[in-house]
Amino acid sequence: MKYIEKLRNSGLRPTKQRLQICELLFDTEKTFHFTINELNQKIKDKIDNKISLATIYNTVHAFEKKGYLKQIPVNSNQTYFDTNITDHHHFYNLKDGKLIDLEKSDVGPINIKKKIDGKKIKSIEVLVKLED
Amino acid sequence: MKYIEKLRNSGLRPTKQRLQICELLFDTEKTFHFTINELNQKIKDKIDNKISLATIYNTVHAFEKKGYLKQIPVNSNQTYFDTNITDHHHFYNLKDGKLIDLEKSDVGPINIKKKIDGKKIKSIEVLVKLED
DNA sequence: CAGCTTTTTAGAACCATTATAAACTAGTCT
DNA sequence: AGACTAGTTTATAATGGTTCTAAAAAGCTG
Ligand SMILES: [Mn+2]
Ligand SMILES: [Mn+2]
Ligand SMILES: [Zn+2]
Ligand SMILES: [Zn+2]
Numbered sequence: 001m002k003y004i005e006k007l008r009n010s011g012l013r014p015t016k017q018r019l020q021i022c023e024l025l026f027d028t029e030k031t032f033h034f035t036i037n038e039l040n041q042k043i044k045d046k047i048d049n050k051i052s053l054a055t056i057y058n059t060v061h062a063f064e065k066k067g068y069l070k071q072i073p074v075n076s077n078q079t080y081f082d083t084n085i086t087d088h089h090h091f092y093n094l095k096d097g098k099l100i101d102l103e104k105s106d107v108g109p110i111n112i113k114k115k116i117d118g119k120k121i122k123s124i125e126v127l128v129k130l131e132d
Numbered sequence: 133m134k135y136i137e138k139l140r141n142s143g144l145r146p147t148k149q150r151l152q153i154c155e156l157l158f159d160t161e162k163t164f165h166f167t168i169n170e171l172n173q174k175i176k177d178k179i180d181n182k183i184s185l186a187t188i189y190n191t192v193h194a195f196e197k198k199g200y201l202k203q204i205p206v207n208s209n210q211t212y213f214d215t216n217i218t219d220h221h222h223f224y225n226l227k228d229g230k231l232i233d234l235e236k237s238d239v240g241p242i243n244i245k246k247k248i249d250g251k252k253i254k255s256i257e258v259l260v261k262l263e264d
Numbered sequence: 265c266a267g268c269t270t271t272t273t274a275g276a277a278c279c280a281t282t283a284t285a286a287a288c289t290a291g292t293c294t
Numbered sequence: 295a296g297a298c299t300a301g302t303t304t305a306t307a308a309t310g311g312t313t314c315t316a317a318a319a320a321g322c323t324g
Contacts, residue, residue, distance in 0.1 A: 013302070015289075017303070051303085051304095054283090054303075057280095057282075073207045073259050078281095106244065110240070120264070123260070125259045127257045127258075127259070128255070129255045145270060145320085149271085167311095189311095189312070189313075190272080210310095
């Protein structure tokens with residue numbers, strides 16, 4: 001299994017649940033955006049055994065901490081995650097709450113001219129809201 | 133009272149509660165960012181009578197709908213609002229969860245090269261996360 | 265004031281997320 | 295293998311921000 005190494009290298013034990021979640025999240029043609037609720041549905045659909053909701057939360061947060069997932073800042077009652085961990089931006093379709101990737105090259109360089117003493121920039125994220 | 137007109141013109145009755153909230157939000161030297169919880173505290177501190185939490189939510193959402201407040205997309209369990217309704221961006225200090233304004237001139241023009249059929253851009257928001 | 269609509273309010277409900285603590289599992293060491 | 299330990303999963307409860315409810319209060323118009 002290709003994820004056993006990955007998990008071990010991160011100090012995470014390669015449990016059955018984590019490996020199954022890895023497959024759902026990372027064994028895909030394209031990267032994608034999801035909420036915990038959507039991931040929970042997908043797990044119910046595609047996996048025989050049950051994975052408890054608590055484990056899904058734990059796993060997603062563990063993966064986020066290790067940098068295998070990113071959280072996307074949007075105004076929603078649910079948290080959005082992204083399996084695309086490259087530096088990129090998003091369209092946010094207000095109609096259906098779906099995110100669409102905007103590659104860095106689709107936006108051009110962003111030059112933050114203001115500086116805050118003693119702080120450094122961790123990330124720059126652009127959210128482009130779309131309406132009809 | 134200067135807010136009576138403003139509210140009436142928006143189709144909102146100028147109630148005591150709304151006028152008091154207007155003063156707290158808009159009678160300030162500088163604009164500011166707040167969560168409902170912080171606004172609730174400020175109301176308890178600066179206003180004699182009580183305003184119920186439901187009214188605070190109702191009022192903030194009514195003001196947002198009328199365009200007197202903006203919601204800022206951040207990853208937080210609470211919703212952040214902004215009394216600065218001009219087009220601008222934000223630093224987000226991860227340490228204390230505080231927002232700092234970034235004027236458009238502090239960021240420079242953002243050119244979104246990608247187009248989505250049948251959709252138009254409603255807003256472009258940049259969030260710059262800060263760490264130590 | 266009367267009549268009608270909007271607003272306020274306390275409290276309940278909702279629901280995403282986090283905490284708890286007991287059962288289970290993976291890895292390590294004989 | 296068995297025993298030991300730390301890490302993980304799980305059902306379930308708790309938390310907490312936000313929304314809903316429905317009755318009382320307030321604003322508006324005539
Ligand atoms: Mn989270
Ligand atoms: Mn809200
Ligand atoms: Zn993305
Ligand atoms: Zn602002």
